[in-house]
Amino acid sequence: MDKQKYTPMMQQYLEIKEDYADAIVFFRLGDFYEMFFDDAILASKVLEIALTSRDAGAKVPMCGVPHHAVKPYVQKLIEKGFKIAIVEQTTEPGKGLVKREVIRLVTPGTVLEDGILDAKTNNFIASILLTEKGYALTYVDISTGESFITDGLEKKQVLDLILSLDIREIVCPVRFDEDFIRNHFLLANVAHQFQGDERDIVIFSPVISKGVNNNSTTVGFLRTTSNLFNVSITRARSILWVVGDKTRCINAGIKFLKDFVEYIEHERYNNIDLPYKSFQSPWEKRLFEVLVSEGFEPKSQYPTGPYFIDIALFKNGTRLAIEVDGKFWHSTLTGGRLERDIVRDRNLRRMGWKVVRFWVHDLKYDMENCLKIIKEKVNKY
Numbered sequence: 280m281d282k283q284k285y286t287p288m289m290q291q292y293l294e295i296k297e298d299y300a301d302a303i304v305f306f307r308l309g310d311f312y313e314m315f316f317d318d319a320i321l322a323s324k325v326l327e328i329a330l331t332s333r334d335a336g337a338k339v340p341m342c343g344v345p346h347h348a349v350k351p352y353v354q355k356l357i358e359k360g361f362k363i364a365i366v367e368q369t370t371e372p373g374k375g376l377v378k379r380e381v382i383r384l385v386t387p388g389t390v391l392e393d394g395i396l397d398a399k400t401n402n403f404i405a406s407i408l409l410t411e412k413g414y415a416l417t418y419v420d421i422s423t424g425e426s427f428i429t430d431g432l433e434k435k436q437v438l439d440l441i442l443s444l445d446i447r448e449i450v451c452p453v454r455f456d457e458d459f460i461r462n463h464f465l466l467a468n469v470a471h472q473f474q475g476d477e478r479d480i481v482i483f484s485p486v487i488s489k490g491v492n493n494n495s496t497t498v499g500f501l502r503t504t505s506n507l508f509n510v511s512i513t514r515a516r517s518i519l520w521v522v523g524d525k526t527r528c529i530n531a532g533i534k535f536l537k538d539f540v541e542y543i544e545h546e547r548y549n550n551i552d553l554p555y556k557s558f559q560s561p562w563e564k565r566l567f568e569v570l571v572s573e574g575f576e577p578k579s580q581y582p583t584g585p586y587f588i589d590i591a592l593f594k595n596g597t598r599l600a601i602e603v604d605g606k607f608w609h610s611t612l613t614g615g616r617l618e619r620d621i622v623r624d625r626n627l628r629r630m631g632w633k634v635v636r637f638w639v640h641d642l643k644y645d646m647e648n649c650l651k652i653i654k655e656k657v658n659k660y
Contacts, residue, residue: 282294284336284337285335285336285337285339286335286336287376288335288376289315289335289336289339291376291379292304292306292315292366295364295366295379295380295381296316296318298381299362299364299381299384301362302361302362302363302364302384303318303321303322303356303361303362303363303364304318304363304364304366304381305344305349305363305364305365305366306366306379307346307365307366307367307368307379308343310345310346310347311343311344311345311346312343312344312345312346312349312365312366313333313341313342313343314341314342314343315333315335315339315340315341316339316340317340319339319340319341319342320340322342322356323342325355325356325359325361326342326344326352326355326356328342328343328344329342330342350392350395353385353392353395354395357385357386357387357390357395358387360387362384362385362386363384363385363386364381364383364384364385365381365382365383365384365385366379366380366381366382367379367380367382369382386404386448387402387404387447387448388402388403388404388405388421388446388447388448389404389421389448390402390422391421391422396422399629400445401420401423401425401444401445402420402421402422402447403418403419403420403444403445403446403447403448404418404419404420404421404446404447404448404449404450405417405418405419405441405444405446405448405449405450406418406449406450406451407437407449407450407451410430412430412431413430413431413432413433414430414431414432414433414434414436414437415428415429415430415431415432416428416429416430416432416437416440416441418440418444418446427618429618439619440618440619442619443618443619443622443623444618444619444622445622481519481520525540528540529541560603560605560639562603562639562642562643563579563589563590563603565642565646566590566601566603566637566642566646566649567579567590569646569650570590570592570650570653573650575592575594576592576593577590577591577592577601578590578591578592578593579591583600583627583630583632584626584630586623586626586627588600588601588602588627588632589601589602589603590603592653592657594657595657595658597633597656597657598631598632598633599632599633599634599635599653599656599657600627600632600633600634600635601635601636601637601653602620602624602634602635602636602637603636603637603639603642604620604636604637604638604639605638605639606638606639606640616636620636624636633656635652635653635656637649
């Protein structure tokens with residue numbers, strides 16, 4: 280780009296943008312943060328604000344947000360995974376060009392502001408490094424000061440930690456294990472590329488949004504591909520997530536889609552005949568049988584949110600999640616609980632569950648005490 284054809288102020292912007300090419304630059308001009316060129320085109324769509332232009336030696340796309348009300352705009356961009364470079368005026372207005380500098384780079388893992396952060400969950404930024412001992416994962420919540428490091432991990436253990444901790448941002452060396460990223464991070468295909476293989480989780484979205492009419496490509500595609508729709512929603516082994524607006528799906532004029540939405544409304548979890556008959560271990564089954572003999576009505580592999588609870592109890596207004604863990608799969612090298620299990624328990628409690636965990640050897644050698652703990656939990660609350 281030929282900078283010389285632009286005004287001095289726009290040249291100043293372009294020099295800053297060169298250093299922050301992967302961020303959306305909020306450029307302070309008076310009472311507004313302005314965005315220019317591709318940043319303006321992108322931000323105007325994401326933030327749903329007007330796209331205008333500015334004569335800066337040549338016509339330049341532009342959009343802006345008021346500096347005194349910038350927080351919700353930053354929040355929306357952060358939630359979409361964008362970086363934001365905040366540029367402020369660092370000298371007083373006077374003769375000549377005001378000096379401007381980037382005072383802060385805001386990323387999903389470095390947010391500090393109240394109102395953007397969720398006070399109930401950690402906001403982790405992490406780094407991954409491949410060492411002689413295996414993979415090392417360090418993760419920090421800069422809003423609370425909590426920091427953790429673990430090393431000697433295998434690839435699957437790293438992925439499990441990343442998913443269980445809901446890490447918002449990951450920093451990697453420029454030259455990293457490309458196979459790890461390619462094989463373990465989420466890849467998405469459109470419906471007509473889906474060949475019908477089973478998946479543990481299937482996410483289906485009809486993508487019918489406001490303003491889409493029955494003649495659009497999207498709705499037309501859905502109307503003529505009911506076979507692919509049927510294949511995609513019946514290949515989920517464990518979880519089928521449907522994302523979309525129910526009303527628009529019903530009113531789209533596509534019968535099989537309308538029937539599907541009505542079926543989901545009718546067949547909610549609380550109408551499913553529980554308990555399930557499957558067990559993850561023989562000791563989980565043994566505990567289930569003991570609870571039944573004690574007059575409880577346990578439910579095995581009970582679905583709640585993104586989780587399946589080993590054994591669920593409902594008594595005296597209490598929802599108790601009972602987890603049965605083997606030491607090999609659920610303990611750290613020092614014998615403690617894995618971080619992913621701690622996070623899972625924390626999330627279950629936020630969903631209104633009480634949680635109790637037993638090692639297999641607890642059930643094997645002292646079933647009576649385990650039963651006592653369960654009774655205390657359901658009678659205490």
